[in-house]
Amino acid sequence: MNRKAPVKRARAKQKRLSADDRRSEFVTKATELFAEEGFGGGTRALARKLGVTQPLLYRYFPSKDDLIKEVYRKVYLEPLEIGWEKLLSDRSRPLRVRLQEFYEVYTDAIFNRKWLRIYLYSGLKGLDINRWYVGMVKDKILTRILRECRHDAGLATQSRPSAAELELAWVFHGGIFYYGVRKYIYEAPVLEDKAQMISDALDIFLAGFERMAESATDRRRAPVKVAG
């Protein structure tokens, strides 16, 4: 399977890669191309990026759509490699520190032009994988964060967070996410210190959570349909 060093490396014009290498090269360059041009990017432009001809693509993928699916898989699964559970749930460390570190590594993983653009393009296509990712963020990140917050505040542990809590977490999460969009999609000037931005966002989120927890039963304004 693994091609073993063909001895004569670095030829002038290296053609004839191993099947595995060529295939992953297609996926990599396709990710770059689609990130810039959208999924309307052409197979000929892609081939040009690899220095090969266009029909070669069809030796490795039955259709352009299959290539796109592979790009999705790679992009969406990449940032999941970090050990989220451990980071967020390790109660031997202060909550504040855990959250700070989690969002630093999470944004390290997704705050780049390639990831964000592919994510937005696929979101606009309304694909299932996008919905899956959003659900994953909700279940694996936000719900977990809220559980830790409740524990930290000495509140009863709920199996699922309330809708209001979840929305609070979403607005917090979305605010951080939008920082990446401003920087890498809109290319607008942002506060360069990302860790500081996260820290400030955390400050107000945690303060907001405490406040919500304190006034859980005696909300100043009319409560809506919040259960309990």
Place this chain on the structure above:
Amino acid sequence: MNRKAPVKRARAKQKRLSADDRRSEFVTKATELFAEEGFGGGTRALARKLGVTQPLLYRYFPSKDDLIKEVYRKVYLEPLEIGWEKLLSDRSRPLRVRLQEFYEVYTDAIFNRKWLRIYLYSGLKGLDINRWYVGMVKDKILTRILRECRHDAGLATQSRPSAAELELAWVFHGGIFYYGVRKYIYEAPVLEDKAQMISDALDIFLAGFERMAESATDRRRAPVKVAG
């Protein structure tokens, strides 16, 4: 200029609209089409939506690109019709109330599938008009909000907000914006009471601003490069 009621209305197949009507019909339907399909949407599909033939488009627009520009103009200028300045700067009303109302009418204007999708598509194309809009949000909304916040907190009025303040406001604004994205782009379930979401986001933003104002000089964590 103004076509005067052609008397015989409501024909079975109303062809032959006035030039003005047909032109704006093209823009309207093109907005819908491009919102769904992206700007790669075809001129034939557009013509089909109007019930006319494709070459007719070129009686009204020199090229597809010109049509797209018109769509941009319409979409980006639409939400600007609200009287922002008055809403935000009317100091006879409590700040909290002003902010709540502003974000309610602002999100009423932009939280719909058409606007958000066109906005994201054009943002991905990296067009000048998008940068212009982001700068406008910064100057006309966030800067103004921060000025009112500083006034409300009894702080000295600055000509321009600090980078940290601005980032705080951006994260807040982005969090609200992302609510719209979740609802209309990702079509994910959201807390349906939009006003409540805004209210909660405002709570934590205002609390965060106060906190930042209080501890402006004696930050608990190591200050970074914040001026002053």
Place this chain on the structure above:
DNA sequence: GGCTCAGTTTATCGAGCGATCACCAGAGAT
């Protein structure tokens, strides 16, 4: 050397795209 097999290219197809041009048709003025 000659065979084989896998990676690559050349040539090409049919469909769809944006755009152009000559022509058509119907309402209003005369």
Place this chain on the structure above:
DNA sequence: ATCTCTGGTGATCGCTCGATAAACTGAGCC
């Protein structure tokens, strides 16, 4: 009734797209 002006159509051009089929080529094996 006829003319005219203009909104609208039919046919088509050149190009690019995704995809296919057949031919080519070079490394490994006998």
